[in-house]
Amino acid sequence: MIVAGVMSGTSVDGIDVSLVRVSRSSARAQPALEFLGHQTFPYAGDVRRRILVSMNSPRASVADLARLNFLLGELYAEAVLATQKRLRTRADLIGCHGQTLYHQGTQADFLGRRLAVTWQTGEASVIAARARLPVVSDFRPSDMAHGGTGAPLVPYLDFLLYRDRRIGRIALNLGGIANLTAIPAGASLNQMVAFDTGPGNMVIDALAEELFGQQCDLDGKIAAAGRVVEAVVSRFLADVPFFAQKPPRAAGREEFGREFAREFLHALRPLGAMRRSPFSGGTAIGVAPAVRKRDVIATATALTVRTVADAIRRFVPRKGNFKEIIVSGGGARNPTLARWLSEEVRTFGLALRSSDTFGIPSSAKESVAFAVLAYETWNQRPSSVPAATGAKSPAVLGKICYP
Secondary structure, eight states, rough: OEEEEEETTTTTTEEEEEEEEOOSSSTTTTOOEEEEEEEEEEOOHHHHHHHHHHHHHGGGOOOHHHHHHHHHHHHHHHHHHHHHHHHHHOOSSEEEEEEEEEEEEEEEEEEEEEEEEEEEEEEEEHHHHHSSSOOOEHHHHHHHTTOOOOOOOOOHHHHHHHOOSOEEEEEEESSSEEEEEOOOOOOOGGEEEEEEESSSHHHHHHHHHHHHHHHSSSSGHHHHHOOOOOOHHHHHHHHHHHHHHHHEEEEEHHHHHHHHHHHHOOOOOOOBBBOOOOOGOOOOOOBBBBBBBHHHHHHHHHHHHHHHHHHHHHSSOOOSSSEEEEEEEEEEEEGHHHHHHHHHHGGGOOOEEEEETSSOOOTTHHHHHHHHHHHHHHOOOOOOOOHHHHSOOOOOOOOOEEE
């Protein structure tokens, strides 16, 4: 079966579509994967801005949220159709993650109940009608209904791709949020450890846009020219409760979005140039030569590196013969982030590798993951990993819409 996997992540930079041939030799065998191709479709500026506003719930109207749901359905369908045309291959099934607007993986009080909740938008009925294919979507709620955090879900693919009888591997995805899957040598599916480590590109991107008018630190050039303010990195590592929280744990813009970026920027004042900050409602931020704007980006990059390394040190079991970290996601294309991370984890005896060397481009891995999860759901098989999410039992993930 050929499955189109569709992913738009917390960085809100665009839509990734991968076509994957998935098959099983028997009911008990693991799925076999053949990567057929991948394409990325950047969001238009006004669409990206609308999504970011919608993530800031006090500013989002119900009408606009409904409109965005249907708009994204149209955009996802167009992306799938364009990818099929370019690769000259038609899919049999679509697996669409949708755009996360809100994720609260742990229970909190609401109207007399304790609830964990999530919301991925992008109307699957529209995708199915436009692409004329069945669509599996809304993957996370089923795991949460079984007591899990709803994230991460990519460990199922990590296990298929990276498990090795002799060495342990850590699969690290550097998206808006960074998450890892630790697969000990010879591990079974329920022997893995997986969790979100904290910010990946999210804080870097927010500050690059605020200070430089860029969506990201392209090729890590700004951070490479800057100086890391170690005192600020150490302070946030010590003071942010999430970093000490034991797995299972999941994070999103609720933890590391605009408000966190504003607090991080405030900790690095005074800056080397006067300008007005959208984080502070347009009020001016301070002026002094002590910390330059490029130092802010360098320090945010160092925070990502240190939180990943700290999570490995604290929560990845020492047993397991871990030798490699396999990096994917947008952060894998940031040479400064990759170099600093390589230097940091070398002290643990770990070598950094790209997921590209395993046949899956780093930018395609998450969309491939949701193609595989959709295939398993279509065949009524569970694909959640309770060891990663904390669920009481494995779950068949997602809902199916027919054209």
